[in-house]
Amino acid sequence: MKKIISIVSASALAVGLTVAAAPSAFAACAGDLKIYFQGAQTGPYAETGINEANGVILAIEKYNKTNPKTKVAYDVIDTEASGSKSPALAAKVVADECAIGVVGGMYSGETLAAVPIYEGGKVPVVSPSATNPALTNKSPYFHRVVGSDLVQGPALAQIAIGLKSKLFVVDDATAYGKGLATIVKKSASKIIVGTDGVTEGTTNFTSVVAKVAKSKATAVFYGGYYPEAAIFIKALRDNPATKKVAFIAGDGVLDGEYIKLAKKNAEGTYLTAPGEPMDKVAPALAKEYKTRFGQEHGLYTLEAYNSAYVLLQGIKAGKTTRESLNTWLGEAVVKAVGSTISFSATGDPDKIVMNQYTIKKGKMVWVKKLS
Amino acid sequence: MDFSILITNFWSLGLDGIVVGAIYALISLGYTLVYGVLRLINFAHSEIFMIGTMSAYFVILQFGFTGYEDPLPLLEFVGIFLLLATVSAIVSGGSAVLLEIVAYRRLRIMKASRLSSLISAIGASFVLVEVFRVMTDSKNLDFPRLINKDPFFTWGTLYLSADKVLVIVGAAIIFLILNRIINHTKLGLGIRAVSQDERTAILMGVNVNRIISYTFLLGGVLAGVGSAFYMVFYETTKSNVGFLVGISAFTAAVLGGIGNVKGALYGSFALGLVQQYTSAVLGYNWRDVVTFVILVLVLLIKPTGLFGEALQKARV
Numbered sequence: 001m002k003k004i005i006s007i008v009s010a011s012a013l014a015v016g017l018t019v020a021a022a023p024s025a026f027a028a029c030a031g032d033l034k035i036y037f038q039g040a041q042t043g044p045y046a047e048t049g050i051n052e053a054n055g056v057i058l059a060i061e062k063y064n065k066t067n068p069k070t071k072v073a074y075d076v077i078d079t080e081a082s083g084s085k086s087p088a089l090a091a092k093v094v095a096d097e098c099a100i101g102v103v104g105g106m107y108s109g110e111t112l113a114a115v116p117i118y119e120g121g122k123v124p125v126v127s128p129s130a131t132n133p134a135l136t137n138k139s140p141y142f143h144r145v146v147g148s149d150l151v152q153g154p155a156l157a158q159i160a161i162g163l164k165s166k167l168f169v170v171d172d173a174t175a176y177g178k179g180l181a182t183i184v185k186k187s188a189s190k191i192i193v194g195t196d197g198v199t200e201g202t203t204n205f206t207s208v209v210a211k212v213a214k215s216k217a218t219a220v221f222y223g224g225y226y227p228e229a230a231i232f233i234k235a236l237r238d239n240p241a242t243k244k245v246a247f248i249a250g251d252g253v254l255d256g257e258y259i260k261l262a263k264k265n266a267e268g269t270y271l272t273a274p275g276e277p278m279d280k281v282a283p284a285l286a287k288e289y290k291t292r293f294g295q296e297h298g299l300y301t302l303e304a305y306n307s308a309y310v311l312l313q314g315i316k317a318g319k320t321t322r323e324s325l326n327t328w329l330g331e332a333v334v335k336a337v338g339s340t341i342s343f344s345a346t347g348d349p350d351k352i353v354m355n356q357y358t359i360k361k362g363k364m365v366w367v368k369k370l371s
Numbered sequence: 372m373d374f375s376i377l378i379t380n381f382w383s384l385g386l387d388g389i390v391v392g393a394i395y396a397l398i399s400l401g402y403t404l405v406y407g408v409l410r411l412i413n414f415a416h417s418e419i420f421m422i423g424t425m426s427a428y429f430v431i432l433q434f435g436f437t438g439y440e441d442p443l444p445l446l447e448f449v450g451i452f453l454l455l456a457t458v459s460a461i462v463s464g465g466s467a468v469l470l471e472i473v474a475y476r477r478l479r480i481m482k483a484s485r486l487s488s489l490i491s492a493i494g495a496s497f498v499l500v501e502v503f504r505v506m507t508d509s510k511n512l513d514f515p516r517l518i519n520k521d522p523f524f525t526w527g528t529l530y531l532s533a534d535k536v537l538v539i540v541g542a543a544i545i546f547l548i549l550n551r552i553i554n555h556t557k558l559g560l561g562i563r564a565v566s567q568d569e570r571t572a573i574l575m576g577v578n579v580n581r582i583i584s585y586t587f588l589l590g591g592v593l594a595g596v597g598s599a600f601y602m603v604f605y606e607t608t609k610s611n612v613g614f615l616v617g618i619s620a621f622t623a624a625v626l627g628g629i630g631n632v633k634g635a636l637y638g639s640f641a642l643g644l645v646q647q648y649t650s651a652v653l654g655y656n657w658r659d660v661v662t663f664v665i666l667v668l669v670l671l672i673k674p675t676g677l678f679g680e681a682l683q684k685a686r687v
Contacts, residue, residue: 043509207650
């Protein structure tokens with residue numbers, strides 16, 4: 001009797017261990033496939049993140065309406081756009097068997113930190129707005145629908161050169177800010193009269209403004225995000241010596257929150273973004289967005305929508321596992337809203353656009369397309 | 372590295388350094404007073420300052436400013452500013468007293484080790500930052516422009532504007548009042564007595580618990596007034612604003628000699644000036660490096676600070 005029990009329990013243990021060690025394909029998704037959004041839902045950059053997340057939600061809802069049998073669910077990880085918070089949250093996504101793809105990260109720092117985790121879990125990633133050049137060729141699982149700062153940097157430098165200005169460059173030591181500032185410095189090296197660096201969370205710009213005034217710069221480029229940019233532009237406009245300098249910045253500053261924080265001082269800021277003006281290229285979708293969420297769309301809402309749209313088209317084509325979806329992404333050519341999306345072997349989009357924006361009368365205004 | 376800026380902008384950087392130093396001074400006094408009576412570094416004091424900025428923000432929210440209006444006329448501004456300073460002072464002072472009761476009193480009664488009190492201080496700091504982070508959605512809060520900041524006096528690169536004058540003059544008035552309290556009132560006498568020798572103070576009939584509460588209250592009130600100046604000058608706040616400002620204020624207190632009121636004042640102005648000049652020469656991102664290097668050097672070479680007492684004499 002004892003011998004039989006020990007044999008039965010030993011074999012039960014052996015079967016249990018084999019099942020546990022079996023590949024995770026055995027542990028199938030119990031419900032709908034999920035697309036995650038990675039970005040800020042709280043924190044100083046939440047406004048951009050919420051507008052992107054809403055774009056993803058809209059894409060999924062529209063898809064589910066026409067594909068009720070193969071519904072896709074939406075979920076989100078709130079990284080506050082921080083590279084220190086994103087890896088742990090990315091691991092959470094990888095562990096979720098139903099997670100089939102990620103739209104995100106929102107910013108370069110958090111994306112750079114999270115991509116290795118997603119690669120380990122073989123999760124395809126499509127970022128709507130991370131622009132750091134280091135993400136090019138970072139991983140076979142990483143793709144993005146926007147061009148990198150290798151395009152945005154020279155575009156910003158061209159604006160400064162076009163203004164026939166003496167340029168002062170300031171960066172905020174983040175992956176995005178410093179990366180972009182370095183490229184601008186290289187592209188506009190002939191007109192640079194001074195540089196400085198700040199950190200995220202800086203409120204006291206008096207010494208930076210003093211340096212700008214002393215260098216007699218007529219334009220200032222800020223590589224960084226809108227919370228600090230708003231304080232910086234206020235400090236520049238408060239000092240009579242720097243009251244009239246042109247303020248040039250990249251897509252990290254182009255947000256409704258910048259206008260809200262800087263108020264009158266935001267007028268006339270020169271801004272670029274590798275995102276299309278949604279009101280111009282997809283006005284019907286912009287209206288749909290406003291009806292659904294009760295607010296105006298944000299800068300990268302269209303890109304977030306399209307990133308989710310691409311993933312959904314792959315799911316529609318029957319690619320319901322992470323690897324098959326990723327392989328499909330590498331070859332797909334998708335007619336999304338306002339543009340056709342396909343990815344090169346490095347993960348960057350085949351078609352890269354760059355647009356110039358400004359702030360007029362307290363609103364984000366598209367100026368022109370930059371080549 | 373641009374040393375020439377020290378020459379061209381000496382006075383303007385100096386003025387900015389004095390303004391920053393004045394705000395640091397109001398906060399560092401809280402650190403130094405509490406250390407004087409308790410030999411405890413109240414790490415949560417930076418959050419007392421943050422709470423002051425939050426209450427100033429809350430008050431101004433009630434006025435419904437959009438931020439696009441013109442700055443207020445002088446009399447109206449003074450009235451609103453006094454309201455801000457009073458509310459912030461009360462809220463910060465109250466928070467400081469509450470902090471002492473919750474985080475430190477029982478440990479003191481139980482005669483717990485100083486390490487426990489230090490851990491409690493750090494824990495309290497985390498709790499306060501996180502509570503306000505959740506309450507503000509981790510966002511930057513902005514403050515409307517209340518005072519006209521156009522310079523009314525210019526001398527070369529030096530621009531004197533109303534907000535800078537406000538901070539310097541206001542802080543000077545506060546310091547004079549504090550000096551009266553410390554040196555010419557019974558409360559001040561009690562604080563000085565407990566700082567010198569707690570046991571003898573008890574024998575002399577000083578109610579030590581009450582003095583300690585009043586010391587926290589005083590430190591909190593000073594931080595509250597400092598936060599009102601901060602909000603008018605910088606026009607922004609967020610839940611972790613206390614961290615860097617607090618570290619600088621703490622460094623200033625250590626630089627001047629922690630436990631010493633005069634030291635806190637001089638240390639704060641000295642640190643403010645050093646920060647401005649080094650960030651102009653080396654670049655702003657070196658400012659915090661310089662602050663911490665000073666802190667480490669002071670602790671290594673002269674831990675008692677510029678004006679501090681000899682550490683052997685300190686009650687353990």
